[in-house]
Amino acid sequence: MPSLTQDLKRLATGPAAQQDANAHQAYRDAVMYLLQTDPFYGRVLSQMTVEIAPGHSPLALRPTATDWRLRLAPAALGRQDWTGTQWVAMLRHTVLHLLWQHPQRYAEALKTPAQAGLVRWATDAAVNDYLTDLPTTAITSRRLQQLIGQPVQRQQDSAVYLRQLRDWRAKHPASARSLPTGGPANRGDQVARRSAEAGNDPSDLDGHATWRAADATAAATREQWRRQLFQRTADSLTAKQRGTLPGAMRAALTPTVAEQPLDWRRLLKRGLGQVPAGRQPAFGRFNRRQPARMELPGQIVTTWQKISVFVDESGSMGNREISYLLGQLATLLAVYPAQVTVYPFDTVVDPQRRFSLQRRPQHLMRTGGGGTRFQAVFDALPRLLQGAAGQLVIILTDGYGERQLQPTLPVPVIWLLTSPVAAFSVKNAPGTVVSLTTDPQWQAIRGQKS
Incomplete structure (x- = not known):
């Protein structure tokens, strides 16, 4: 995928005055690529509002009173040594967070420092098990298993991983430490330590801190927008395209709704x-x-x-x-x-x-x-x-x-x-x-x- 890789290099080496435009170009090219090769993700991203704003994380989902916005931070994105395939994988990663309602589900938990890091790692592991070509520091269930030294099943809901992380931390307080973003790290995990020292912690690849602004007042409105977004996307896919999606994703796209609300x-x-x-x-x-x-x-x-x-x-x-x-x-x-x-x-x-x-x-x-x-x-x-x-x-x-x-x-x-x-x-x-x-x-x- 040379063109997308070149987009990222242009963003990293270009003048500061062109960063916003280069970030927009990198995003547009990635969405066009996904529309051609993976329509589900491409159609979701093409319907979302994109914001260009400074931030510590290359990607983030930001709540408003009516929807969720995709925020791009050009400088942070330019600092990542990503290939084009990794850039596309992180866009898929962000879409899956939204599909499985992670931003709203964990908005309150992220406000508690003791829980915030565990939530970041649990939600990332739940998402990344369905993706390939991720950045080397991305968290998966296999990575969690290495960190906590316990069996971790693949492709589980984030709540399962969060519960396992909390149990592990409660049983091994001496072994648990906090990275800058609050995730657990085993003392022998040199990769996690080096990534943290470099300011490239896995939890920082798509910032979760913005989820904390998802107050309950507009939760119903945002949820209606989210459901309509994925419903439109599902309706636009062919049966063959829907059939290629993992079962957990298909289930999330076809929720069971009560026909007549009960008093x-x-x-x-x-x-x-x-x-x-x-x-x-x-x-x-x-x-x-x-x-x-x-x-x-x-x-x-x-x-x-x-x-x-x-x-x-x-x-x-x-x-x-x-x-x-x-x-x-x-x-x-x-x-x-x-x-x-x-x-x-x-x-x-x-x-x-x-x-x-x-x-x-x-x-x-x-x-x-x-x-x-x-x-x-x-x-x-x-x-x-x-x-x-x-x-x-x-x-x-x-x-x-x-x-x-x-x-x-x-x-x-x-x-x-x-x-x-x-x-x-x-x-x-x-x-x-x-x-x-x-x-x-x-x-x-x-x-x-x-």
Whole structure:
């Protein structure tokens, strides 16, 4: 690919006054090449707005109130010793971050220094396993395995890698160090150390720091733009072109969307007051089988008596928004008495911080942070519910976590998402999935500043 390589050399050696124009030219030529050889990536990039701005990273995704912009930093791009194939690979890399919703999923986690580096490495490994011809310092699952000295499976979701990195760091604090961008490095990894000293750390190849600006206020608008971008791209591809994409990419391009949105309050009322949860004796009712025997009790249908609410502390929900949702649930208790227990969770469920919801609005102060692991909720259910009848589980979350779940109990589950249903990371989630994005009161609260 001599022309693209020459574009990069021209950018690196040309006068400073021409850097912006040369960066534009390098980008246009790369997109034209992808349109001819790999239409999926080429068509996504051709629809995105490109910004030229200074920065430490050659590439970055920057959020706005309506979309995600691709930012190019000419000086930083010129400093990279990339070939044309590596330049194209990094553009593909950036598209996959957007396809798998990494910028929005991890915007909050990147604001925590202890999590930021792990997020960078986990998301890069999840993306790079699907690419070839990457820069030599790029992070893959194989590279993670070398760094942490533990088996790492290929082509897993970023949440899987993040959980493994966090577990490794917790178990080996003496071996874990921080590179300038916060990623883990083994003391024997000379390549990572040299790249860090040279200012060419793998996590800096496409800056993730801009993701932190993805506040929750405009998340729904950006997600709608993102879905439309990839939907238009998918519609423009032929069946043969779609067939050449890896299965994980095809799945992300064809999300399952509810045909008719559900009213979450009606759903909760149904769960609290109308769904039968077995029968119980009642001496105020005749026994239908033996009505002449007054000493025999009849039966009445019982409804849900115990509700477990799991609140995702790692996502985009703030204290005010969680308090609103719990307050709405509390108002229903006046009509449908039930025992409601609230459990905060992120990658684990902490029973020590549970509390009972009363018939008045309550405030939950979030203390968690980092990633989300829905499986932790299902793993905790056998211990928390102990097989009792009349149980209902409600999960309040932004919907960004792992892709696959393993149910542990046959208990009804209601997912209340603060993002669109199409943005829900779990495929074939057990239970009923409802989005709050159509709730006017919810949107009004999200629009207020905390």
